[in-house]
Amino acid sequence: MLSEFSLIERFFARRAAGQPSPAANGSLGIGDDCALIAPRAGQMLAISTDMLVEGRHFFPDVDPEALGHKALAVNLSDLAAMGAQPQAFTLAFALPKADEAWLAAFSEGLFALAERHGCALIGGDTTGGPLNLCITVFGSVPPHMALRRDAAQPGDDIWVSGTLGDARAGLGIQRGEWSADAADAACFRRALERPEPRIALGLALRGVAHAALDVSDGLAGDLKHILDRSNVRATVDADAVPRSAALRRLPLDTQRRCTLAGGDDYELCFTAPPAARGAVDNAGRTAGVPVTRIGTISALQTAADRPAIDWRNAAGAPLTLTLQGFDHFHAD
16 A cells, blocks of 8 residues: 655655656756745746646546646746746645555656656656645746736737637536537547646747736636736737637537637736737747737726726627636636
8 A cells, every 4th residue: 555655755856856857957857845946047047836626627537647737837827927937836635545656647647748848847746635636836037027916018919728618518517507519528538638848938028028927817808907906907909819610509608608618728818019919929939829810908087997808709798797707716
């Protein structure tokens, strides 16, 4: 039977030792009471933590290899949104039981993504209990180049990467809210279970974009965070928000619900001045990720004005939409 330390040694410590090591930066990884990590020369540390809880963030029957991928991907997505280069991560988790087959698949998905981004596992913790995964990532970004939420400016374009809504469509299918053919359902499920952190795009947007974040809880809620922090308004063409061919085969009201208020996309939403349109397009091409302009940022008009999103259709007509992002304590 696996003990806590044999579990770590078999599925995590040995694999971590084979990863690109942060030791060259004066760091110390697994094997001591604390990990030691230093930022790359001339850069600041960017740090983020995300927790995934069974029944709240993933279904009990999810493929453990996919879960290993997603657990790290959602954290790397936060680094991408800051324009930070991944460096290392810690993993803390509770397990109902030490299932060797489950652990082998989970660690495979986790390390496949970690190795792709040169991100070393440097520590963590394990315990028994309901399945709960918590990862903290560390990245580096030059001072004054981080893509913050509070830097949007009036006149900026609003952009998003990739397509939005497929993950929410996949959740809807698993909940029985709507249906799709087998090919489309597989597309939606992959989006839900295997998001792709846009690290290369975040790096390419350094010095180009003003403000950015990742779309984890739905465009309506996440864009509002930029507006609140920057004290501005937005006008968004709801029909311009990019969506996959599979999603376009669902009813329009379902498309809008998924693209505008769905969560788990992990695409980037960012603002940039109109003069940077060519540079934004180049950043997308460099990263191999499509980028789409969906709206504009405007100043508040009066002292009583508040940050908000004005939704329009393709013809520019106002849309009356009641939308909000995912809330962990009031989830639909």
